[in-house]
Amino acid sequence: MSKPPAIIAIDLPAGLLEDLRRSVTPIVTGSDPAAIAEALPRAEGILCSALFPLPAETLDRAPRLRVISNFGVGYNNVDLEAATARGIAVCNTPGVLSGAVADLTMALILAIARRLFANAAYVRAGGWSRREPPPPLGWDPAGKTLGIIGFGRIGQAVALRAQAFGMEVVYHDLVNEPVEGLEDCRPVPLEELLELSDVVTLHVNLDPSTHHLIGARELALMKPTAWLINTSRGQVVDQQALAAALRDGTIAGAALDVLDPEPPAPDEPLLAMENVIVLPHVGSATVETRAAMRDMAVRNLVAVLTGRTPPSCVNPSVLERAASR
Template identity: 40%
Template sequence: MKKIVITRKINPTMIQKLEKDFRVVLWDEAEKPMPRDRFLEETADAHGVLTMLSDKVDEEMLSNARNLKVVANLAVGYDNIDLESAKQHNVIITNTPDVLTETTAELAFTLMLTAARRVLEANRQLMAGEWSGWSPYHMAGTDIFGKTVGIFGMGSIGAAFARRLSGFRTKVLYHNRSQSELGETLGAEYVSFEDLLSASDFVLCAAPLTDETKHRFDKEAFQRMKDSAFFINIGRGAHVVEADLARAVETGQIRGAALDVFENEPIGKDHPFVNMDNMTLLPHIGSASVDTRNNMMNLCVNNIMEVLNGGNPITPVK
């Protein structure tokens, strides 16, 4: 019987679906990743693996997994996977596009609204018993209606975010490596990266992490932004030079930031961003709705079953 390794606790119905035809080994600690040594040990004779972003599928792992045919990554992104090594070892890599698009766009919109209206800061003040009463500028935030929003990465998630802006009568700018049909359909204007930064009141990073986009948001980038602007990141933490962002927010170079991702996750209470009033921070929950996570898991399971039963992957990474 072929062996499948699942590196984090998932919906039991998905496991039952696999157990009809395969031997399943599950790491059942929901909040902690499978230790690297255990990951290498269990995948050594595995035929399929269901991985998370915290699992490094690299040359060491792939050369050690002599029976491996398919890795199903529970994410759209796959920067945790060495695609070239996977190709050399004839291992199919799949991801979970489309099923999490709308949910992640909703979270991005939530971050923007929360940061603009100082929601977390106001809540902390109230819960601490520090609210002394109404005054004209008490917790006065920033309007989104009628502003300019720049999107770095007009893929499916960026486009879903842009659609949500229509009711706010915003001007939407975007930057990709090239012009996007999605952007044009939505009436968004394609501009240079520099113009996106300088013209936008809100800058959303929704791009995949590549060598070109890594640390793209650095000291120079934040210097180009308006001092009234907000930076929002739902892409990957490594898009940002975090020390530069902390400095930009602390000095008032930009108004604030709202982040769901960080370069080294998880972050702790000693991270420079924590306890900054003009930072809105979430623990990487972009696609974290029950429906979406179940759909992602189901797609991963179906990809594994298709490949190991001799069929074609549903959502291969090409």
């Protein structure tokens, strides 16, 4: 019996690729656009990064496609409505990267509080050696209020870490109900969260309802001493409004692991601001987490192509259709 053909558009370790070959036939391995375009009409599955665009017009060129397995939590690279209409399962890799993203978020909170980046730059530039005045003092996280927007797996993992440092946690989510084990975290309306918080951190999926969730109006509600952290998706924040708020002193600063677009243009204003920390989308960038993400993405792909339920599917209503196509 022939194995279903699939496009493997991310790098896989040799052992994992060999395991994959037991269930599917890779017809492309790699991200060459021409090879992928040529293989699309034959492909029944695609394993790709969440940065690989799959709009409706691309799906039109893949009449046999049954599953898109994203390497990452995000799936805004896929036209989900078009995929669902065509009976294509869209899978992602939540859960396995929650700890890594939460760790990075907490690291950014501590870096902001203790002015680690400013102090490191001061030493590197020779300021300490020349006995110049150091950067201003930092502040203790204990007793400060952390506002978490999006209280799913990652948001809850951030809350646990913040509580260990003595922070008060408020959160806003679509379902603003107490969470077992986190009863000390208080659900509040978005406007109240912005007004209360010393640090606001974003952990939402990107969809039409969260596009530019944080804009000029929301930034104006924040304390002038507050910081904004974004480790979710760049498009959740109106970047022009954020740059203006930082220039005008509306908020104290921002720590961003994501931007819109990525990578940013060399003249992106945020890159030149001293009150901004920018990282190159490294939320899941640990050896262990990336390995777990690859493994889950492969299991999602193989499960759909062999008629089984995948570990994670964002449009599960199509699974029966995807299995029988």
